[in-house]
Amino acid sequence: MSRQDVLVTADWAEQNLDSDGVVFLEVDEDTAAYDGGHLPGAVKVNWTTELQDAVRRDIVTKEQFEQLLSAKGVSDGDTVVLYGGNNNWFAAYAYWQFKLYGHADVRLLDGGRKKWELDGRPLTTDVVERKGTTYTAKDADNSIRAFRDEVVAAIDTKNLVDVRSPDEFSGKIKAPAHLPQEQSQRAGHIPSAINIPWSKAANEDGTFRSDEELTKLYGDEGFDGSKSTIAYCRIGERSSHTWVVLHELLGHNDVKNYDGSWTEYGSLIGVPIELGSGR
Amino acid sequence: MCAAPDQGITLPAGTDLSKETVLTGRVLAGGEPVGGAFVRLLDGSGEFTAEVVASASGDFRFFAAPGTWTLRALSRSGNGQTVLQAEGPGLHKTEVAVA
Numbered sequence: 484m485s486r487q488d489v490l491v492t493a494d495w496a497e498q499n500l501d502s503d504g505v506v507f508l509e510v511d512e513d514t515a516a517y518d519g520g521h522l523p524g525a526v527k528v529n530w531t532t533e534l535q536d537a538v539r540r541d542i543v544t545k546e547q548f549e550q551l552l553s554a555k556g557v558s559d560g561d562t563v564v565l566y567g568g569n570n571n572w573f574a575a576y577a578y579w580q581f582k583l584y585g586h587a588d589v590r591l592l593d594g595g596r597k598k599w600e601l602d603g604r605p606l607t608t609d610v611v612e613r614k615g616t617t618y619t620a621k622d623a624d625n626s627i628r629a630f631r632d633e634v635v636a637a638i639d640t641k642n643l644v645d646v647r648s649p650d651e652f653s654g655k656i657k658a659p660a661h662l663p664q665e666q667s668q669r670a671g672h673i674p675s676a677i678n679i680p681w682s683k684a685a686n687e688d689g690t691f692r693s694d695e696e697l698t699k700l701y702g703d704e705g706f707d708g709s710k711s712t713i714a715y716c717r718i719g720e721r722s723s724h725t726w727v728v729l730h731e732l733l734g735h736n737d738v739k740n741y742d743g744s745w746t747e748y749g750s751l752i753g754v755p756i757e758l759g760s761g762r
Numbered sequence: 763m764c765a766a767p768d769q770g771i772t773l774p775a776g777t778d779l780s781k782e783t784v785l786t787g788r789v790l791a792g793g794e795p796v797g798g799a800f801v802r803l804l805d806g807s808g809e810f811t812a813e814v815v816a817s818a819s820g821d822f823r824f825f826a827a828p829g830t831w832t833l834r835a836l837s838r839s840g841n842g843q844t845v846l847q848a849e850g851p852g853l854h855k856t857e858v859a860v861a
Contacts, residue, residue, distance in 0.1 A: 512765035516815075531763075569765045570813065597800055603838055648811050650827065660803055660812040660826045661766045682810035687802065687836060718764045 486694065489731045490593040491564055497604055499564075500524050506557050506613075509596070510534070510577040511567040512720075516596060520606030522566070526555050526613060530573040530720075534580060542742065545620045548584050552620075556613025559587070566592035566599070569720075570689045572681075576723040578731075579740050583628060585621025591727065597689040627730065629713045629739035631747055634673065635754055642712040643676035646725045647745070651717065652678040654758040657749075658717065668749040671756040673715070678761055679704045681721040684728045697728055708735060715741040715748070766814040769822045773853075783848050785831060786823040787856040788816075791839040795820030796860060799837035806830045835860050 491499075499505050500523050507525035509517045517527045528534065533551055536543055543551065557563060563586060567574035574591055581589040592599070600606070629637075637643055650656045654670035672678070683700055684692055692700070706712075712729060714722040719742030730738040741748075748754065767774075773784065789799040797818040803811045806829055816822045816835070824831075828850050834843035835858045842860035 512763055515768065568815065573765065597836075600798065601800070601836060601838065649805075649809070650811070655827065659764065660824050661814045662763070662825060680810065687834075716764075720764060 485734075486732055489590060489727065490691065491590045492593055493598055493602055493604060496522070496564060496566075496592050496599075504560065505562045505564060506555075507564045507566070507592075508555070508557075508577070509567055510565055510574045511569065512573050516568045518608070520608055521611075522599065523605055523607045523609065524611055525566075526557075526611055528555065528577065530576065534577060540747075542580055542583075545584060545623060548580070549618050549620050552618035553616050556616055557618055558616045559619055562588045562590065564590050564592055566595045568596045570597065570682075570685055570724070571595035572720040572724055575727050576720040576742075579627065579723045579726055583623050583625075585624060594688055594690040601688055626737070627726070627739055629715075629741040629743075631741075631743055631751065633739075634713055634715070634741050634743075634748065637711075637713050638673060638755065639675045640710075642706055642710050643673050644706065644712060644714045644722075644725060644729075645672050645676040645678050646681040646714060646716045646721050647672075647678070648680055648682075649678060649760065651745075652676075653760050668746060669756055670749065671758045672745075672761065673748060674755050674757040676715075676757075676761065677705050679706065679725070681716065681724045684725060691728065691732060694732060697733055701729070701733070711737040711739075713739045713741050715744040717745045718742075719744045766812075769814055769817040773823070779852050781851055783826050783828050783851050783854070784823055785826050785833070785846055785848060785854050785856070786821070787833060787844075787846075787858060789820040789822065789835045789837065789842075789858050789860060791837070791860050796835070796837050796839050799835045799839075799858075799860065801858065802834045802836070804832040804834060808832065833858050 565574040716722040726740040789796040801822040840860040
Protein backbone atom coordinates (compact mmCIF):
# COMPACT_ATOMS: atom_id res chain seq x y z
CA MET A 484 0.00 0.00 0.00
CA SER A 485 1.10 3.52 -0.55
CA ARG A 486 -0.43 6.86 0.31
CA GLN A 487 -2.06 7.24 -3.13
CA ASP A 488 -3.88 3.91 -2.69
CA VAL A 489 -5.26 4.95 0.70
CA LEU A 490 -5.99 8.68 0.60
CA VAL A 491 -7.50 11.14 -1.84
CA THR A 492 -6.86 14.86 -1.60
CA ALA A 493 -9.63 17.43 -1.37
CA ASP A 494 -8.63 18.64 -4.87
CA TRP A 495 -9.02 15.15 -6.30
CA ALA A 496 -12.33 14.70 -4.52
CA GLU A 497 -13.74 17.98 -5.81
CA GLN A 498 -12.72 17.03 -9.37
CA ASN A 499 -14.29 13.57 -9.06
CA LEU A 500 -17.61 14.33 -7.36
CA ASP A 501 -19.46 13.31 -10.54
CA SER A 502 -17.11 10.58 -11.77
CA ASP A 503 -18.66 7.24 -12.65
CA GLY A 504 -17.61 4.45 -10.34
CA VAL A 505 -16.69 6.82 -7.49
CA VAL A 506 -19.04 6.89 -4.48
CA PHE A 507 -18.62 9.36 -1.63
CA LEU A 508 -19.91 8.27 1.78
CA GLU A 509 -20.06 10.66 4.75
CA VAL A 510 -19.72 8.63 7.96
CA ASP A 511 -20.17 9.92 11.47
CA GLU A 512 -21.34 8.86 14.90
CA ASP A 513 -24.31 11.13 14.43
CA THR A 514 -25.18 12.60 11.08
CA ALA A 515 -26.37 16.10 12.00
CA ALA A 516 -23.47 17.66 10.10
CA TYR A 517 -24.46 15.84 6.89
CA ASP A 518 -27.98 17.16 7.15
CA GLY A 519 -26.62 20.70 7.42
CA GLY A 520 -24.61 20.31 4.21
CA HIS A 521 -22.57 17.53 2.58
CA LEU A 522 -20.32 16.97 -0.42
CA PRO A 523 -22.44 17.05 -3.59
CA GLY A 524 -23.55 13.48 -4.31
CA ALA A 525 -22.32 12.03 -1.01
CA VAL A 526 -24.45 9.41 0.71
CA LYS A 527 -25.03 9.50 4.48
CA VAL A 528 -23.92 6.58 6.66
CA ASN A 529 -24.72 6.63 10.37
CA TRP A 530 -21.95 4.84 12.26
CA THR A 531 -24.11 4.20 15.32
CA THR A 532 -27.21 2.82 13.62
CA GLU A 533 -25.84 1.43 10.35
CA LEU A 534 -22.31 0.14 10.94
CA GLN A 535 -22.97 -1.26 14.43
CA ASP A 536 -25.40 -4.04 15.28
CA ALA A 537 -28.49 -2.55 16.93
CA VAL A 538 -28.82 -5.29 19.57
CA ARG A 539 -25.50 -7.03 20.26
CA ARG A 540 -22.34 -5.00 20.80
CA ASP A 541 -20.57 -5.77 17.53
CA ILE A 542 -19.98 -4.45 14.06
CA VAL A 543 -22.63 -5.38 11.51
CA THR A 544 -22.36 -8.88 10.08
CA LYS A 545 -21.31 -9.60 6.50
CA GLU A 546 -24.98 -9.99 5.55
CA GLN A 547 -25.95 -6.72 7.24
CA PHE A 548 -23.03 -4.97 5.53
CA GLU A 549 -24.19 -6.33 2.15
CA GLN A 550 -27.74 -5.14 2.77
CA LEU A 551 -26.53 -1.69 3.83
CA LEU A 552 -24.30 -1.13 0.82
CA SER A 553 -26.88 -2.54 -1.59
CA ALA A 554 -29.43 -0.06 -0.22
CA LYS A 555 -26.92 2.81 -0.41
CA GLY A 556 -26.24 2.04 -4.08
CA VAL A 557 -22.62 0.92 -3.70
CA SER A 558 -21.21 -1.73 -6.06
CA ASP A 559 -18.31 -4.10 -5.44
CA GLY A 560 -16.26 -2.43 -8.16
CA ASP A 561 -16.83 1.15 -7.01
CA THR A 562 -14.09 3.35 -5.63
CA VAL A 563 -15.52 4.25 -2.22
CA VAL A 564 -14.30 7.54 -0.75
CA LEU A 565 -15.05 7.93 2.96
CA TYR A 566 -15.02 11.16 4.93
CA GLY A 567 -16.57 12.66 8.03
CA GLY A 568 -16.27 15.10 10.91
CA ASN A 569 -14.43 14.44 14.18
CA ASN A 570 -11.12 14.36 12.29
CA ASN A 571 -12.28 11.41 10.16
CA TRP A 572 -12.41 9.05 13.17
CA PHE A 573 -15.62 7.33 12.15
CA ALA A 574 -14.70 7.45 8.47
CA ALA A 575 -11.47 5.67 9.44
CA TYR A 576 -13.51 3.09 11.36
CA ALA A 577 -15.66 2.57 8.26
CA TYR A 578 -12.48 2.29 6.16
CA TRP A 579 -11.28 -0.49 8.47
CA GLN A 580 -14.71 -2.15 8.21
CA PHE A 581 -14.66 -1.95 4.38
CA LYS A 582 -11.21 -3.59 4.44
CA LEU A 583 -12.47 -6.22 6.91
CA TYR A 584 -15.25 -7.17 4.49
CA GLY A 585 -12.88 -7.14 1.52
CA HIS A 586 -13.92 -4.09 -0.51
CA ALA A 587 -11.32 -3.76 -3.26
CA ASP A 588 -10.95 0.02 -3.57
CA VAL A 589 -11.68 2.19 -0.55
CA ARG A 590 -10.05 5.54 0.24
CA LEU A 591 -10.20 8.23 2.90
CA LEU A 592 -10.63 11.89 2.01
CA ASP A 593 -7.52 13.39 3.64
CA GLY A 594 -8.65 16.04 6.12
CA GLY A 595 -12.30 15.00 6.01
CA ARG A 596 -15.05 17.54 6.54
CA LYS A 597 -12.76 19.90 8.44
CA LYS A 598 -10.32 20.61 5.64
CA TRP A 599 -13.17 20.68 3.11
CA GLU A 600 -14.99 23.33 5.16
CA LEU A 601 -11.85 25.34 5.94
CA ASP A 602 -11.04 25.35 2.21
CA GLY A 603 -14.50 26.74 1.50
CA ARG A 604 -15.34 23.91 -0.90
CA PRO A 605 -18.96 23.25 -1.97
CA LEU A 606 -21.52 21.73 0.37
CA THR A 607 -25.15 21.07 -0.42
CA THR A 608 -28.35 19.97 1.30
CA ASP A 609 -29.67 18.35 -1.89
CA VAL A 610 -31.19 14.94 -1.30
CA VAL A 611 -28.98 12.22 -2.77
CA GLU A 612 -30.60 9.12 -4.24
CA ARG A 613 -28.67 6.26 -5.77
CA LYS A 614 -30.11 3.21 -7.46
CA GLY A 615 -29.95 0.09 -5.32
CA THR A 616 -27.34 -2.59 -6.07
CA THR A 617 -26.62 -6.16 -5.10
CA TYR A 618 -23.45 -5.83 -3.06
CA THR A 619 -21.42 -8.92 -2.21
CA ALA A 620 -18.97 -8.78 0.70
CA LYS A 621 -16.18 -11.21 1.52
CA ASP A 622 -15.92 -13.12 4.79
CA ALA A 623 -14.58 -10.99 7.63
CA ASP A 624 -10.78 -10.74 7.59
CA ASN A 625 -10.05 -11.04 11.29
CA SER A 626 -6.32 -10.64 10.69
CA ILE A 627 -6.99 -6.91 11.16
CA ARG A 628 -9.39 -7.23 14.13
CA ALA A 629 -8.33 -7.98 17.72
CA PHE A 630 -10.60 -9.61 20.30
CA ARG A 631 -10.27 -9.36 24.07
CA ASP A 632 -8.46 -12.63 24.78
CA GLU A 633 -5.70 -11.90 22.30
CA VAL A 634 -5.36 -8.42 23.79
CA VAL A 635 -4.75 -9.89 27.25
CA ALA A 636 -2.29 -12.35 25.68
CA ALA A 637 -0.48 -9.47 23.98
CA ILE A 638 0.56 -7.83 27.27
CA ASP A 639 4.39 -7.58 27.36
CA THR A 640 4.50 -9.36 23.98
CA LYS A 641 3.09 -7.23 21.15
CA ASN A 642 3.07 -3.49 20.64
CA LEU A 643 -0.06 -2.31 22.43
CA VAL A 644 -0.68 1.21 21.19
CA ASP A 645 -3.12 3.23 23.28
CA VAL A 646 -4.12 6.21 21.14
CA ARG A 647 -6.23 8.04 23.75
CA SER A 648 -5.19 11.33 25.32
CA PRO A 649 -2.53 11.19 28.08
CA ASP A 650 -5.13 11.91 30.79
CA GLU A 651 -7.31 9.01 29.63
CA PHE A 652 -4.22 6.76 29.46
CA SER A 653 -3.08 7.62 32.99
CA GLY A 654 -6.54 7.08 34.45
CA LYS A 655 -7.15 10.73 35.35
CA ILE A 656 -10.26 10.86 33.15
CA LYS A 657 -12.42 8.15 31.55
CA ALA A 658 -13.55 9.92 28.36
CA PRO A 659 -12.24 12.66 26.07
CA ALA A 660 -12.49 16.22 27.34
CA HIS A 661 -15.30 17.22 25.01
CA LEU A 662 -17.61 14.80 26.85
CA PRO A 663 -19.08 14.78 30.37
CA GLN A 664 -17.13 12.33 32.54
CA GLU A 665 -20.03 10.03 33.38
CA GLN A 666 -18.65 6.65 32.39
CA SER A 667 -18.62 4.01 35.10
CA GLN A 668 -15.99 1.49 34.00
CA ARG A 669 -12.49 1.45 35.46
CA ALA A 670 -9.90 3.98 34.32
CA GLY A 671 -6.32 3.31 33.26
CA HIS A 672 -4.66 1.38 30.46
CA ILE A 673 -3.61 -2.13 29.43
CA PRO A 674 -0.24 -2.97 31.08
CA SER A 675 2.76 -2.50 28.77
CA ALA A 676 0.79 -0.27 26.37
CA ILE A 677 2.54 2.76 24.93
CA ASN A 678 0.56 6.00 24.69
CA ILE A 679 0.75 7.58 21.25
CA PRO A 680 -2.35 9.78 20.94
CA TRP A 681 -4.06 9.59 17.53
CA SER A 682 -3.82 13.38 17.31
CA LYS A 683 -0.03 13.25 16.92
CA ALA A 684 -0.57 11.55 13.55
CA ALA A 685 -2.67 14.43 12.20
CA ASN A 686 -2.12 18.04 11.28
CA GLU A 687 -4.50 20.61 12.76
CA ASP A 688 -6.51 20.72 9.50
CA GLY A 689 -7.20 17.01 9.92
CA THR A 690 -4.86 15.72 7.21
CA PHE A 691 -2.41 12.94 8.03
CA ARG A 692 1.19 13.91 8.69
CA SER A 693 3.81 12.90 6.11
CA ASP A 694 5.22 9.36 6.05
CA GLU A 695 8.56 10.73 7.28
CA GLU A 696 6.95 12.52 10.23
CA LEU A 697 4.86 9.45 11.09
CA THR A 698 7.85 7.09 10.98
CA LYS A 699 9.80 9.39 13.30
CA LEU A 700 6.82 9.84 15.63
CA TYR A 701 6.26 6.12 16.28
CA GLY A 702 9.97 5.37 16.45
CA ASP A 703 10.53 8.11 19.04
CA GLU A 704 7.64 6.80 21.15
CA GLY A 705 9.03 3.28 21.38
CA PHE A 706 7.03 1.52 18.67
CA ASP A 707 8.90 -1.65 17.64
CA GLY A 708 8.32 -2.26 13.93
CA SER A 709 9.53 -5.87 14.21
CA LYS A 710 6.60 -6.83 16.47
CA SER A 711 2.92 -7.43 15.87
CA THR A 712 0.66 -4.58 16.97
CA ILE A 713 -2.76 -4.00 18.50
CA ALA A 714 -4.17 -0.45 18.59
CA TYR A 715 -6.99 0.58 20.90
CA CYS A 716 -8.77 3.65 22.27
CA ARG A 717 -12.14 3.92 24.03
CA ILE A 718 -14.66 2.69 21.42
CA GLY A 719 -12.34 1.80 18.53
CA GLU A 720 -12.70 4.75 16.19
CA ARG A 721 -9.64 6.79 17.17
CA SER A 722 -7.62 3.56 17.02
CA SER A 723 -8.99 2.98 13.50
CA HIS A 724 -7.33 6.29 12.60
CA THR A 725 -4.02 4.96 13.94
CA TRP A 726 -4.63 1.55 12.30
CA VAL A 727 -4.84 3.39 8.97
CA VAL A 728 -1.51 5.06 9.74
CA LEU A 729 0.38 1.94 10.86
CA HIS A 730 -1.08 -0.66 8.49
CA GLU A 731 -2.10 1.33 5.43
CA LEU A 732 0.23 4.34 5.26
CA LEU A 733 3.39 2.97 6.88
CA GLY A 734 2.78 -0.61 5.71
CA HIS A 735 3.48 -2.46 8.97
CA ASN A 736 2.45 -6.12 8.91
CA ASP A 737 0.08 -7.66 11.44
CA VAL A 738 -1.56 -4.56 12.87
CA LYS A 739 -4.97 -5.14 14.43
CA ASN A 740 -7.61 -2.72 15.59
CA TYR A 741 -9.19 -3.65 18.95
CA ASP A 742 -12.68 -2.26 18.40
CA GLY A 743 -13.83 -3.40 21.85
CA SER A 744 -11.20 -0.99 23.21
CA TRP A 745 -11.33 0.54 26.68
CA THR A 746 -15.12 0.36 27.05
CA GLU A 747 -14.73 -3.43 26.86
CA TYR A 748 -11.32 -3.94 28.49
CA GLY A 749 -12.03 -1.51 31.34
CA SER A 750 -15.19 -3.46 32.18
CA LEU A 751 -13.72 -6.99 32.18
CA ILE A 752 -13.52 -8.86 35.47
CA GLY A 753 -10.05 -9.80 36.60
CA VAL A 754 -7.84 -8.38 33.84
CA PRO A 755 -4.76 -6.39 34.83
CA ILE A 756 -4.93 -2.59 34.63
CA GLU A 757 -2.07 -0.14 34.95
CA LEU A 758 -2.41 3.45 36.16
CA GLY A 759 -0.11 6.38 35.59
CA SER A 760 1.90 7.59 32.65
CA GLY A 761 3.52 4.22 31.85
CA ARG A 762 7.13 4.58 30.87
CA MET B 763 -20.51 7.99 22.19
CA CYS B 764 -17.18 9.57 21.52
CA ALA B 765 -17.86 12.22 18.87
CA ALA B 766 -18.04 15.89 19.77
CA PRO B 767 -21.64 16.68 20.79
CA ASP B 768 -23.62 19.68 19.57
CA GLN B 769 -22.38 22.80 21.26
CA GLY B 770 -24.67 25.29 23.01
CA ILE B 771 -24.91 27.63 25.92
CA THR B 772 -26.95 25.27 28.11
CA LEU B 773 -24.88 22.69 29.97
CA PRO B 774 -26.02 19.06 29.82
CA ALA B 775 -28.42 18.07 32.60
CA GLY B 776 -26.59 16.66 35.60
CA THR B 777 -23.38 18.65 35.13
CA ASP B 778 -22.04 19.18 38.66
CA LEU B 779 -20.02 22.41 38.64
CA SER B 780 -18.74 21.75 42.14
CA LYS B 781 -16.86 18.76 40.68
CA GLU B 782 -16.43 19.37 36.94
CA THR B 783 -14.09 21.91 35.40
CA VAL B 784 -16.00 23.27 32.42
CA LEU B 785 -14.34 25.59 29.93
CA THR B 786 -16.82 27.56 27.84
CA GLY B 787 -16.55 30.38 25.38
CA ARG B 788 -17.34 31.95 22.06
CA VAL B 789 -15.42 32.40 18.81
CA LEU B 790 -15.50 35.98 17.51
CA ALA B 791 -14.24 37.81 14.41
CA GLY B 792 -14.34 41.59 14.70
CA GLY B 793 -16.67 41.20 17.66
CA GLU B 794 -19.17 39.08 15.69
CA PRO B 795 -19.79 35.39 16.53
CA VAL B 796 -18.25 32.85 14.15
CA GLY B 797 -20.39 29.73 13.81
CA GLY B 798 -18.93 26.36 12.83
CA ALA B 799 -15.33 27.08 13.82
CA PHE B 800 -13.18 24.09 14.81
CA VAL B 801 -12.12 24.70 18.41
CA ARG B 802 -9.15 22.71 19.71
CA LEU B 803 -8.29 22.32 23.38
CA LEU B 804 -4.52 22.10 23.98
CA ASP B 805 -3.01 21.26 27.36
CA GLY B 806 -0.31 23.17 29.24
CA SER B 807 2.41 21.66 27.03
CA GLY B 808 0.55 22.57 23.84
CA GLU B 809 -0.55 18.97 23.25
CA PHE B 810 -3.93 18.35 21.61
CA THR B 811 -6.64 17.21 24.02
CA ALA B 812 -10.02 17.57 22.30
CA GLU B 813 -11.83 19.33 19.49
CA VAL B 814 -15.42 20.48 18.95
CA VAL B 815 -17.29 22.43 16.28
CA ALA B 816 -18.66 25.75 17.61
CA SER B 817 -22.43 26.22 17.41
CA ALA B 818 -24.06 28.67 14.97
CA SER B 819 -23.70 31.30 17.71
CA GLY B 820 -19.97 30.53 18.06
CA ASP B 821 -20.33 28.81 21.42
CA PHE B 822 -18.19 25.88 22.58
CA ARG B 823 -17.41 23.98 25.78
CA PHE B 824 -15.02 21.40 27.16
CA PHE B 825 -15.04 19.21 30.25
CA ALA B 826 -11.45 19.46 31.40
CA ALA B 827 -9.51 19.59 34.65
CA PRO B 828 -7.93 22.43 36.61
CA GLY B 829 -4.86 23.78 34.82
CA THR B 830 -3.66 26.03 32.03
CA TRP B 831 -5.35 25.48 28.69
CA THR B 832 -5.01 26.91 25.19
CA LEU B 833 -8.16 27.24 23.10
CA ARG B 834 -7.34 27.41 19.40
CA ALA B 835 -9.98 28.13 16.77
CA LEU B 836 -9.73 27.41 13.03
CA SER B 837 -12.31 29.00 10.72
CA ARG B 838 -12.95 30.43 7.29
CA SER B 839 -12.59 33.86 8.95
CA GLY B 840 -9.09 32.96 10.14
CA ASN B 841 -7.46 31.31 13.12
CA GLY B 842 -6.76 32.48 16.66
CA GLN B 843 -6.11 31.28 20.18
CA THR B 844 -6.31 32.29 23.79
CA VAL B 845 -5.00 30.92 27.08
CA LEU B 846 -7.39 30.12 29.91
CA GLN B 847 -6.36 29.46 33.50
CA ALA B 848 -8.78 27.17 35.36
CA GLU B 849 -7.88 27.31 39.05
CA GLY B 850 -10.43 24.69 40.07
CA PRO B 851 -13.83 23.16 39.33
CA GLY B 852 -16.57 25.43 38.04
CA LEU B 853 -17.48 27.31 34.89
CA HIS B 854 -14.58 29.13 33.22
CA LYS B 855 -15.48 31.53 30.40
CA THR B 856 -13.38 32.96 27.60
CA GLU B 857 -13.48 34.37 24.09
CA VAL B 858 -11.33 33.39 21.11
CA ALA B 859 -10.76 36.09 18.48
CA VAL B 860 -9.96 34.88 14.96
CA ALA B 861 -8.53 37.03 12.18
